[in-house]
Amino acid sequence: MCIKIFKRKFVDYKSNPKRTVITLTRSYLDIFCYIIIFSVLLGCSSRETPAPVVGISSNAPLKDRVKNSIQGAEYTVKKGETLYSISWRANTDVRHIAKLNNISPPYRIFPGQKILLTSKNSKKSSKASHSKTLTKNSTNNSTLTSEKGSEKVLASSKKQAYGKNVRVQKTSKKVAKPSAKFSQKVKRWQWPVRGKVIEYFSNQIQGNKGLNIAGQRGTNIKAAAEGKVVYAGNALRGYGKLIIIKHNDDYLSAYAHNDRILVKEQQKVKSGDVIAKMGDTDADQVMLHFEIRFRGKSVNPLKYLPKKQ
Structure with a gap:
């Protein structure tokens, strides 16, 4: 192809040398390209292997990250942790962990300290409680049969003692009332910031545990x-950058991905106080x-925030 172009351009060179030189250089450039x-x-x-794919961003959504x-x-x-942050990660009430480890308020811990998250005797206690329930059921059955027999004897004695003053001893049964733990309510909740909710709460295991x-x-x-x-x-x-606020013994709230934190631990805040600056x-x-x-x-x-922001 190069020889044919050269011959054609060389013939044209005789008629118009300047134009032929320009077109010849352009042709060579085209061939080079x-x-x-x-x-x-x-x-x-x-190429034997495909080209590597480079990720644009390493930041994944919260639910997709580990x-x-x-x-x-x-x-x-570890350094920088509190009992509240540990209980937050363990999805456990801080009072439960404190009770297991005999830690009293304000729940001071130190790096290197070993914390129990669950009771070691939980399995043993469950087995023991199961055996206890079995023995209780057997004893209850025996007491029921004995009570039925005593009722028959009492009925016969009542018939025999008709018209006579017979003292009947009444057994007073004390019913133990269950001690229900009533939850402490928060007086007033308010939205922490105004904006579009881009992801809602989910009960799924890998779901979002709050609002984005x-x-x-x-x-x-x-x-x-x-x-x-x-x-x-x-x-x-x-x-x-995370902030966790304790409202009472039952309720906590958390504020994540902040750009700046404006409060310190153990600081008391009121509803509506600015605690951080939004970030990523x-x-x-x-x-x-x-x-x-x-x-x-x-x-x-x-379920707690007002309908309007």
Whole structure:
């Protein structure tokens, strides 16, 4: 192909030398480009392994990331953690963990300390309770038969003693009233920030345990109710800069992915106080992840927050 082009252009050179030189250089440039393209295509087709795929972003949604939850029966305290943050990760009431470890308020712990999350004798106690129930059932059956026999004897004695003063001893049965633990209510809940809810609460195992509210970076994050800050830090992977507020012995609220934390641990806050600035720490976009927990378990915040923001 190159020889034919050269011959054709050489013949034209005699008639118009200047024009022929320009067109000849352009033709060579075209041929050079064709050679490069052909070599690139040949190299791509001869590649044994496919080209590596590079991820655009390493930040995945909160539910898709590996949660830093605790599943074992024992845990070693790390630097920056509190008993509230550990109970949050274990989805357990802080009072339960404190009782297992004989820790009294304000629940001070130190790095390296081993914390029991579940009772070691739980299986033994369950077996023992099962055997106790079996023995109780057997004794109850025997007492029922004996009571029936005594009722027959009493009935016969009543018939024989008709018209006579017979003293009947009444056995007073004391019914033990169950001690129901009434939950402490929060006086007033309010929305921690105004914005579009981009993900709602889910009861699924890998579901969202709160509300994801989108917004602008630096937007004020407010306390949803009156309480005390029991955790402020970034030790919980997947939550970024996190704040946990204790409202009473039953209710906690959490505010995750903050850009800046404006409160300290043990600080008392009122409903509506600014506690942080919205951000995207450990998240794929600027938002607030808001949770409410009742006795250590996640609940739907929409059941407590007002309908209007």
